[in-house]
Amino acid sequence: MTSKISEDIGQPAKSQEIVRVESVFFSYDGPPVLEDINFTINRADFLAIIGPNGSGKTTLLKIMVGRLKPQAGQVFLFGQKIEDFRDWFRIGYIQQKATHLESNLPISVEEVITSSLYAGRKMKSRPPGWRKERIWQVLQLVGLAGYEKKLMATLSGGQQQRVLIARALATEPEIMLLDEPTTGVDHQTQENFYDLLGQLNHDYRLTIAVVTHDYGLVNKHINQVACLNRRLIYHGQHEEFCQSAAFKDLLAGDHLVMHQH
Amino acid sequence: MLSTVLASGFFWRAILAGSFLAVACGLLGVFLVWRQEAMITHGLSHVAFAGIALGLVLNFLPLIVSLIVCVLGSLYILKLKQQTKLPGETALAILSSAGMALAIFLVSLRMNFGVELMGYLFGDILAISPVEVWLSVVLALMVTVLILIHYHQLLYMTFDRETALAAGVKADRLDKILVILMAITVVLGLRIVGLLLVSALTVVPAASALQLARSFRQALILSTIFSLISILAGMALAYLVNLPASASIVFLSLIIFLATLGGKRLSPALKK
Numbered sequence: 001m002t003s004k005i006s007e008d009i010g011q012p013a014k015s016q017e018i019v020r021v022e023s024v025f026f027s028y029d030g031p032p033v034l035e036d037i038n039f040t041i042n043r044a045d046f047l048a049i050i051g052p053n054g055s056g057k058t059t060l061l062k063i064m065v066g067r068l069k070p071q072a073g074q075v076f077l078f079g080q081k082i083e084d085f086r087d088w089f090r091i092g093y094i095q096q097k098a099t100h101l102e103s104n105l106p107i108s109v110e111e112v113i114t115s116s117l118y119a120g121r122k123m124k125s126r127p128p129g130w131r132k133e134r135i136w137q138v139l140q141l142v143g144l145a146g147y148e149k150k151l152m153a154t155l156s157g158g159q160q161q162r163v164l165i166a167r168a169l170a171t172e173p174e175i176m177l178l179d180e181p182t183t184g185v186d187h188q189t190q191e192n193f194y195d196l197l198g199q200l201n202h203d204y205r206l207t208i209a210v211v212t213h214d215y216g217l218v219n220k221h222i223n224q225v226a227c228l229n230r231r232l233i234y235h236g237q238h239e240e241f242c243q244s245a246a247f248k249d250l251l252a253g254d255h256l257v258m259h260q261h
Numbered sequence: 262m263l264s265t266v267l268a269s270g271f272f273w274r275a276i277l278a279g280s281f282l283a284v285a286c287g288l289l290g291v292f293l294v295w296r297q298e299a300m301i302t303h304g305l306s307h308v309a310f311a312g313i314a315l316g317l318v319l320n321f322l323p324l325i326v327s328l329i330v331c332v333l334g335s336l337y338i339l340k341l342k343q344q345t346k347l348p349g350e351t352a353l354a355i356l357s358s359a360g361m362a363l364a365i366f367l368v369s370l371r372m373n374f375g376v377e378l379m380g381y382l383f384g385d386i387l388a389i390s391p392v393e394v395w396l397s398v399v400l401a402l403m404v405t406v407l408i409l410i411h412y413h414q415l416l417y418m419t420f421d422r423e424t425a426l427a428a429g430v431k432a433d434r435l436d437k438i439l440v441i442l443m444a445i446t447v448v449l450g451l452r453i454v455g456l457l458l459v460s461a462l463t464v465v466p467a468a469s470a471l472q473l474a475r476s477f478r479q480a481l482i483l484s485t486i487f488s489l490i491s492i493l494a495g496m497a498l499a500y501l502v503n504l505p506a507s508a509s510i511v512f513l514s515l516i517i518f519l520a521t522l523g524g525k526r527l528s529p530a531l532k533k
Contacts, residue, residue, distance in 0.1 A: 088429035118413035
């Protein structure tokens with residue numbers, strides 16, 4: 001593919017480090033949800049964040065996109081303190097399956113993507129036709145070419161989720177942060193979805209961090225694992241994780257869904 | 262008879278103010294309905310009414326006083342909603358009863374402006390003064406321009422607030438802008454269709470448009486068209502058959518709404 005997107009996403013790294021989380025503590029008016037979390041995500045990593053229910057995975061992701069502020073510790077995005085970070089278009093964030101969307105009312109696929117293109121940053125002047133071209137490219141990438149005019153409400157859950165991926169890709173992010181993106185979607189769609197992420201990671205060196213409870217679904221694509229249970233009980237190479245005590249504990253505690261694929 | 266109507270200045274003033282207001286209502290209404298805030302205009306109209314009463318008591322341009330009171334009231338509703346975590350409806354109910362109580366109290370201080378006040382209860386577009394026309398035009402234009410400027414951010418946060426926030430959309434600021442625009446529109450609507458019907462003006466055309474629209478942009482365009490038809494044809498109808506303009510405006514918008522419901526049933530293709 002010679003698209004603009006592939007060039008942009010695959011640009012050589014200015015810095016290898018994309019996200020750094022330092023000594024983060026967080027609680028929602030109660031006992032701590034996250035304690036002393038430290039890790040980094042480097043360019044072109046494909047990181048799976050796993051752990052039992054209530055282990056703080058979603059909270060961690062929300063801290064990484066600035067939606068929650070930790071009580072202690074620091075988060076750096078592209079080397080900048082998160083408080084000073086403004087280039088949010090460099091980060092694609094995808095929440096748990098589309099339950100938060102107001103999708104019963106008429107909004108077309110094209111409009112979903114366009115709204116993200118123009119929101120949150122000053123628009124540079126663009127050649128005419130740029131917007132349409134970009135929408136076509138990202139829809140092509142997620143296998144929904146020709147769906148521009150469709151209403152969101154008429155799409156299946158899996159298709160809606162792919163539109164959200166396309167929306168995130170449209171702003172040329174350098175990292176995608178995904179929170180259980182395929183909950184409630186049928187099995188085949190889930191596999192296709194992770195294949196797509198794997199392809200983006202492999203072909204365009206897109207950095208990806210995904211929160212998931214189904215380790216079996218992602219394990220063929222990832223190279224890093226962060227295992228969370230209030231504390232970070234494991235973070236490192238995927239191959240080593242399978243030999244680790246943390247992995248065996250999770251399996252024994254029935255906290256790891258391992259569909260055989 | 263028709264020629265004398267067309268020759269009269271007040272008729273054209275009404276048309277001018279009505280058209281601009283129609284566009285503002287049509288655009289704003291779609292966001293309101295989609296954000297499930299349709300009742301906010303109803304609540305704000307009571308606050309605006311208190312402002313009118315205050316203006317009459319102070320003997321100072323009621324429309325301006327009402328504008329100030331209503332904008333402050335709208336910001337207070339927003340604050341109440343955020344701070345108390347009460348449902349928006351409850352915050353609205355509290356403020357609208359406060360507004361109405363204040364209006365009744367102010368009216369009781371001086372009973373002699375009952376007739377004028379009636380004009381704001383039931384609307385009296387044909388009595389609109391030249392100053393009020395220009396005020397309406399300028400403010401309605403401002404509402405329209407601000408919505409168009411923030412169109413993409415508004416759309417993003419209306420559809421998917423959490424992700425919009427993470428993408429750097431300043432949703433809190435936009436909430437404020439939107440609620441202030443509503444307050445302005447309500448005050449303008451008060452003059453034209455009156456307190457009792459002002460929420461119909463923002464909500465009904467938008468609800469009709471959302472029945473048919475196949476994109477958000479289409480919803481905005483249809484809503485504006487429906488709103489324009491209701492206001493302009495409603496005023497013409499009021500003249501021809503001697504009805505109160507406010508009632509015929511709302512009747513027309515309701516007829517359009519019923520027609521869109523019927524149209525949607527007749528043509529299932531439109532649903533897709």
